[in-house]
Amino acid sequence: MSESNAANTSEPVRLARSTLDAGDKDLRAVADHAFQVNGNTQEALRLAIALGVRLDGAGPGSGRTERLFDTLATVAAADLTAARVVEAHLDALSILEQAAESGSGIHVESGNGRTWGVFAAEGRGTRLEARQTESGWRLDGVKPWCSLDGALSHALVTAHTSETTRRLFAVDLRVPGITVSDGSWVARGLASLPSGPVDFRGVPAVPVGADGWYLDRPGFAWGGIGVAACWWGGAVGVARRVYREAGERTPDQVSLAHLGAIDMLLTASGQALAAAASAIDDGTATGTLGAVRAARVRGIVARTAEQVIERAGHALGPEPLAFDARHAQRVADLQLYIRQHHAERDEARLGALLLDGARGVSPW
Numbered sequence: 001m002s003e004s005n006a007a008n009t010s011e012p013v014r015l016a017r018s019t020l021d022a023g024d025k026d027l028r029a030v031a032d033h034a035f036q037v038n039g040n041t042q043e044a045l046r047l048a049i050a051l052g053v054r055l056d057g058a059g060p061g062s063g064r065t066e067r068l069f070d071t072l073a074t075v076a077a078a079d080l081t082a083a084r085v086v087e088a089h090l091d092a093l094s095i096l097e098q099a100a101e102s103g104s105g106i107h108v109e110s111g112n113g114r115t116w117g118v119f120a121a122e123g124r125g126t127r128l129e130a131r132q133t134e135s136g137w138r139l140d141g142v143k144p145w146c147s148l149d150g151a152l153s154h155a156l157v158t159a160h161t162s163e164t165t166r167r168l169f170a171v172d173l174r175v176p177g178i179t180v181s182d183g184s185w186v187a188r189g190l191a192s193l194p195s196g197p198v199d200f201r202g203v204p205a206v207p208v209g210a211d212g213w214y215l216d217r218p219g220f221a222w223g224g225i226g227v228a229a230c231w232w233g234g235a236v237g238v239a240r241r242v243y244r245e246a247g248e249r250t251p252d253q254v255s256l257a258h259l260g261a262i263d264m265l266l267t268a269s270g271q272a273l274a275a276a277a278s279a280i281d282d283g284t285a286t287g288t289l290g291a292v293r294a295a296r297v298r299g300i301v302a303r304t305a306e307q308v309i310e311r312a313g314h315a316l317g318p319e320p321l322a323f324d325a326r327h328a329q330r331v332a333d334l335q336l337y338i339r340q341h342h343a344e345r346d347e348a349r350l351g352a353l354l355l356d357g358a359r360g361v362s363p364w
Helices: 001-008 026-039 041-054 065-078 080-102 218-248 253-282 285-315 318-323 325-340 344-358
Strands: 116-118 128-133 136-147 154-160 165-170 178-180 196-209
Touching: 001 154, 026 041, 026 080, 041 065, 041 080, 065 080, 065 253, 080 116, 080 128, 080 154, 080 165, 080 218, 080 325, 116 136, 116 178, 136 154, 136 165, 196 285, 218 253, 218 285, 218 325, 253 285, 285 318, 285 325, 285 344, 318 325
Parallel strands: 116 154, 128 154
Antiparallel strands: 128 136, 136 196, 154 165, 165 196, 178 196
16 A cells, blocks of 8 residues: 555544544544554554553543544544454443442452453353352353453453343453463454453452443443444545545546445434534433434444445445455455444334333434
């Protein structure tokens, strides 16, 4: 990739598409660092640690949520491996901060070079149990979809404390009793970020919040919107390839139509994310309202990403997928990343939320 191409891909991203201000000098540095990650896990972890320090106290709900989302989108537009690592690390730090502020659970040291993930997925045929012993809590069982399981130092992990209740625990991943399943990750997207199952056998854990706190807190919905900011940034990275191509030669009507359609998609999604950031900071994105907003924004952005990928393929043809390594990797990464949105299942959940929360009043 030429220097001009690299510069184009590592520009800052702003949700509101406003004029870049003085603070965007920091975003430019973030974009440059993220672009240099280029799929390298260790470099992504170094970026995550640095941003954790730089954004300390700037989690969702801090009054600077839009800046957080701008940062996540900027990282994602440059490199989606970096975004996947950074988002999980910052989300874990925010969760620990929320727990400390709520008075729920024991204080957990989060800094000093620790790298964090959040292992909260559930899967058929797997179950992680938490039991309290004389020497403290212990985890036993298998947890699926543990991203970067072999490279992180720590993780926040959900485990069952009863048949119907889960609780969040902080776990040092360097202790004995943890077995990572190697070789099961065959994905071409996010290839350096394996997300396989992890086996826990008598692993010590520290509770973070009470039973059910992790899912019930307002920040659960906010974290999901932060993931959507990464999807949006990844779509911006794909779209920039289309924009650059249109500027390098005289575009025909079809190319202009694709460019215009992509702009409408990205603008609408960016505005949805910016509005969500404002709602989070003004306290109106809580409870059912917060869950509805998160479901809407995630669905809007996921669909935008899918359509941007499709439009880019139609506009550019096969050449960049075959010969532009960064573009081809970005498309593969984004296709896998947005599958964290469960498509029609998440749309059905949104429909159920609307019926449950509207109480017979139309939501539109």
